[in-house]
Amino acid sequence: MHALRNPSRAFGLLAAGSMLLATTACGPIVFSDDASLAIVGTAAPEPEPVAAPEPEPQKRVEVRDNKIVINEKVLFEVNSDKIREVSHDLLNEVASVIKENPQIKKLEIQGHASAEGSDSHNMRLSDRRAKSVRKYLTNKGGIDKSMLTSKGYGETQPIASNDTEDGREKNRRVEFVITEQEITQKKVEVLEDGTEKVIEEKKVSG
Numbered sequence: 001m002h003a004l005r006n007p008s009r010a011f012g013l014l015a016a017g018s019m020l021l022a023t024t025a026c027g028p029i030v031f032s033d034d035a036s037l038a039i040v041g042t043a044a045p046e047p048e049p050v051a052a053p054e055p056e057p058q059k060r061v062e063v064r065d066n067k068i069v070i071n072e073k074v075l076f077e078v079n080s081d082k083i084r085e086v087s088h089d090l091l092n093e094v095a096s097v098i099k100e101n102p103q104i105k106k107l108e109i110q111g112h113a114s115a116e117g118s119d120s121h122n123m124r125l126s127d128r129r130a131k132s133v134r135k136y137l138t139n140k141g142g143i144d145k146s147m148l149t150s151k152g153y154g155e156t157q158p159i160a161s162n163d164t165e166d167g168r169e170k171n172r173r174v175e176f177v178i179t180e181q182e183i184t185q186k187k188v189e190v191l192e193d194g195t196e197k198v199i200e201e202k203k204v205s206g
Contacts, residue, residue: 060093061094061097063097063101067175067178068097068098068104069176070094073172073174074090074174079125081131082132083132091136092140094137095137095140096141098141099142099143103183104181105147105180106149107147107176107178108148108151108177108179109130109133109134109148109150109175110152110153110174111133111174112158112159112174113125113171115155116162116168119155123152123153124152125152126154127150127152129174130151130152131150133150149179158171
């Protein structure tokens with residue numbers, strides 16, 4: 001074995017070789033095939049859509065201004081003042097609304113008819129039907145009879161044309177008109193901070 005004649009030269013070659021290996025190892029790795037890499041994992045679920053709130057169903061019976069409005073008809077037997085059983089729940093609800101609104105003092109039950117038949121017959125029939133509703137509310141609904149009156153108006157107050165069956169059906173109806181109710185009147189003073197102070201309050205009949 002021969003000894004190295006120039007040790008410094010040999011050390012320089014080794015150092016250069018090490019740098020070359022290091023440079024090669026740190027370079028980019030290139031894949032030669034065209035196969036794609038599969039990404040393993042579960043995608044985040046999409047948020048569920050928020051459902052819009054359902055509109056409140058229309059009330060069958062409600063107080064509006066000077067009326068108790070019913071959004072269904074009180075039904076009677078044909079050419080009769082006998083209330084059909086299917087309308088009993090509706091009238092029970094009318095009685096409940098009257099009790100829930102103590103400001104209502106007097107109520108007129110009105111019977112109305114279409115233009116079919118004679119004027120006198122329609123007047124009598126609408127009056128009998130209004131009386132039947134009054135009797136039901138006092139006997140079955142527990143309403144004080146002193147606060148209820150009834151009257152038939154026949155065909156004198158139509159709300160639709162009597163030239164069509166649909167219009168005539170709308171004209172055959174019962175209405176509940178508030179003839180007296182207690183109204184609270186308030187007199188207020190607006191303070192410097194914008195708030196209101198009640199300085200007088202009284203109840204009046206209207």
